Amino acid sequence: MKHLKFLYVVLALAVLFAMVPAASAAPASAAVTCDQTYTATAGDTLSKIADKFLGSIQSYWAIMWATNQNNAADPSKYKTKIVNADTLEVGDVLCIPSKADADAFLKDFNPNSASGVAKLFPAGAKGQLIVGSWWTNGGEFAGLNQMFQMYKQQNPDVEIVNAAIAGGAGTNFKGQLLSQLLGGVAPDTFQLHAGKEVETYDPGTLVVPVDDVYAKNGFDKLFPPDLLALLKYKDHYWGVPVNIHRANVLWYNKALLAKAGITSPPTTWDEFFADADKLKAAGIAPVALGGHDGFELQHTLETILLSELGADGYKGLWTGSTSWTDPKVTAALDVFKKYVSYANADHDALSWAAATQLLIDGKAAFNIMGDWANGQFIAANFTDYGWAPVPGTKGVFDGLSDSFALPAKAPDKENALLWLDLAGSKAAQEAFNKAKGSICARTDCDYSSFNAYLQSSAADWKTDAIVPSVVHGAAAGPNYLKAYNDAVALFATNGDATAFQNAMAAAQKSFAAE
Ligand code: GAL
Secondary structure, three states: OHHHHHHHHHHHHHHHHOOOOHHHOOOOOOOOOOOEEEEOOOOOOHHHHHHHHHOOHHHHHHHHHHHHHHHHHOOOOOOOOOOOOOOOOOOOEEEEOOHHHHHHHHHHOOOOOHHHHHHHOOOEOOEEEEEEOOOOOHHHHHHHHHHHHHHHHHOOOOEEEEOOOOOHHHOOHHHHHHHHHHOOOOOOEEEEEOOHHHHHHOEOOOEEOOHHHHHHHOHHHHOOHHHHHHHEEOOEEOEEEOEEEEOOEEEEEHHHHHHOOOOOOOOOHHHHHHHHHHHHHOOOOOEOOOOOOOOHHHHHHHHHHHHHHHHHHHHHHHHOOOOOOOHHHHHHHHHHHHHHHOEOOOHHHOOHHHHHHHHHOOOOOEEEOOOHHHHHHHHOOOOOEEEEEOOOOOOEEEEEOEEEEEEOOOOOHHHHHHHHHHHOOHHHHHHHHHHHOOEEOOOOOOHHHOOHHHHHHHHHHHHOEEEEOOOOOOOOOHHHHHHHHHHHHHHHHHOOHHHHHHHHHHHHHHHOOO
16 A cells, blocks of 8 residues: 555656646547456555556556546546546546557656646646645545536536645645745645645745635625634635634544443543543553654644643634743643553554544544544444544634635636636535535535534534634644644654743744744
């Protein structure tokens, strides 16, 4: 699986490194002869299929090329288009070229060249829509794909290029996108957290305001005031929000809690650790924790800080009115340390999605994670889970929102603007969020067909105190966030609370006002 992920990243990089203006993409050409076709089943990956039929995993490029060429030549006959090598769908019909054709294609194929990318994604009559994001996991991709399908239906002549780069919370995506933008190469639109994250991309230079899209669609009447305030930066809107996620959720596997005799989820840390001991005594791993994507520990501590400091105290850490040397921060660090001591020892090796999978598989009982975990449960058809606010955070909604932004150098601005209109629409938000595990950014969504968790989240959003998530771009600018991420990573290895608090006090001084 590891090397498949690697291949995927290579592909995504190739797409980003070689984003091509629609005009230079290859026109849809004649169909390729398939030596045979193969219909994807659950668990299939393109590289496995390439290995099986063509004798090398690298040949997956050739299958992608053949399948996509045929789709471009005659979409009614060849329905499958592979937009991302790592996210085959069950039922996708792949064109397997002959070994000779595959070898001939691979001989001249360079995934890092504009012509190479154009071969994989032949442009439609109306050009391309290159969408940058970090949504590659089950619920994430399922949500994005809902939007792709709708866009495709409305704009059948535009080729969608999924330029996603794996890595939760955008760990890999954000830096790579910035290098691209600085190099003058841009996708047509990309994922941007509402809030100060926009500072990463030199607003006004690398990204441009989308105020016109708001005016055209009346978005400033359709999103709630708390969210609009977060979206507005220096008097402009920089992204169209698709959702609202909640960060401070404690998920649990119901069957495992029942097995340990726990009848309701803990509401305080004392109760939590008592439950964790009961689980341990029953031979059940109490906590599933990730760390591989570089944000999971930081996310966990964020919610514990909120728990110990309360809504205003937590907010003050980022605005400068709460001191990092406050004893409540020390208390939060103690809870964090203890929480981690109940978790799987290999957390550094597991992504947030892999940690969520432990809960799905009944291998661990509790997990603190944002409600994209709910999207994973939905994608996996797993229903035996419960949720509660992270202990001590009842009545507080640690929120964040994903939006889509417009790069100054979007190669196909028209297509990007159509995407932004769609992103803010009721139909797209309902379809997207049901799969993604979040609630709508719009206030007029119909939640009757959303799952029970989402109905509860929509209700909480209306009544809870809202605080901005730091790890997911809302509370602080990129420099302050980086300082926090680094300090938590260090604390997780050396356990030195004083050093952590001093480092953060210094970071607050330098960055809180940014
Ligand atoms: C967040 C993002 C979510 C989710 C999560 C894990 O930053 O807002 O949509 O995808 O990362 O990747």
